[in-house]
Amino acid sequence: MTIHVKFFASMRDLMGDDQEISHNILEQKNIKTVDDLWIYCAEGKERPNNVLIAVNMDYVDAQYFIKDRDEVAFFPPVTGG
Amino acid sequence: MKVIINSDCFDPWQRLNQFQSEMPDTMQGSYGATAVFVGTMRDFNEGDDVSDMFLEHYPGMTERYLENICLQATKKYDLLESLIVHRVGHIKPNDSIVLVAVWTEHRKQAFIACRDIMENLKSKAPFWKKEQLNKGQIRWVEKNTQG
Numbered sequence: 001m002t003i004h005v006k007f008f009a010s011m012r013d014l015m016g017d018d019q020e021i022s023h024n025i026l027e028q029k030n031i032k033t034v035d036d037l038w039i040y041c042a043e044g045k046e047r048p049n050n051v052l053i054a055v056n057m058d059y060v061d062a063q064y065f066i067k068d069r070d071e072v073a074f075f076p077p078v079t080g081g
Numbered sequence: 082m083k084v085i086i087n088s089d090c091f092d093p094w095q096r097l098n099q100f101q102s103e104m105p106d107t108m109q110g111s112y113g114a115t116a117v118f119v120g121t122m123r124d125f126n127e128g129d130d131v132s133d134m135f136l137e138h139y140p141g142m143t144e145r146y147l148e149n150i151c152l153q154a155t156k157k158y159d160l161l162e163s164l165i166v167h168r169v170g171h172i173k174p175n176d177s178i179v180l181v182a183v184w185t186e187h188r189k190q191a192f193i194a195c196r197d198i199m200e201n202l203k204s205k206a207p208f209w210k211k212e213q214l215n216k217g218q219i220r221w222v223e224k225n226t227q228g
Contacts, residue, residue, distance in 0.1 A: 006139075008139055008207070008209060009137055009209035009211070009221055010221045013221075054139075054142060054207070057139070057142035057145055059205075073139060075139070075207060075209065076209065076221065077223065077224060078204065078205065078207050078208055078209065079203075079208060079209055079210045079222045079224065079225055080136070080138075080167065080178075080179070080202055080203060080206050080207075080209075081120050081167075081178065081199060081202050081203040081206075081208070081225070
């Protein structure tokens with residue numbers, strides 16, 4: 001399956017300069033949830049406790065099950081206004 | 082209901098006048114209250130002098146959440162009309178960051194709805210501030226100030 005992954009603000013800094021990445025994930029990698037995806041992408045970096053997650057632009061939690069062609073975004077608490 | 086993401090400096094009062102002048106005739110005489118909030122960039126934060134700021138957003142999701150916030154407020158407070166303008170990109174102190182305006186029959190709903198929209202915007206809409214301090218340091222703003 002193909003998952004489009006985005007990192008914003010300090011999460012992008014944490015992950016390096018990659019703002020947007022498309023991952024072709026083999027089924028045998030056993031990636032089912034957003035949390036599995038973080039572990040796959042983060043190369044050992046721990047997921048910050050305050051990170052927010054959106055799938056297809058809706059907030060979800062880390063146990064959300066992802067599917068082919070989902071857009072998954074990781075970002076810190078929001079500070080608009 | 083209108084949501085605008087603005088990458089250039091904007092005059093909130095000019096936007097407000099323009100929006101109100103373009104309202105349909107059916108709005109004339111229907112509202113008795115207009116509540117407006119304007120957020121402006123300060124030149125200090127958490128004890129440091131700030132020279133400028135970059136406001137990042139998530140194109141698509143930001144607009145969706147601002148529209149959802151307006152829709153929820155419209156249902157909850159019987160809004161007749163609402164407007165959000167939010168700045169993104171490079172910002173200087175004294176620039177307007179956000180304009181929220183609501184139109185209702187009576188003042189109570191207008192005051193509450195305007196506040197409610199702002200608080201929801203600050204806790205849900207995906208924007209992030211990065212400050213440049215006078216002493217050269219650059220930092221992400223990690224939390225909102227008390228409302």
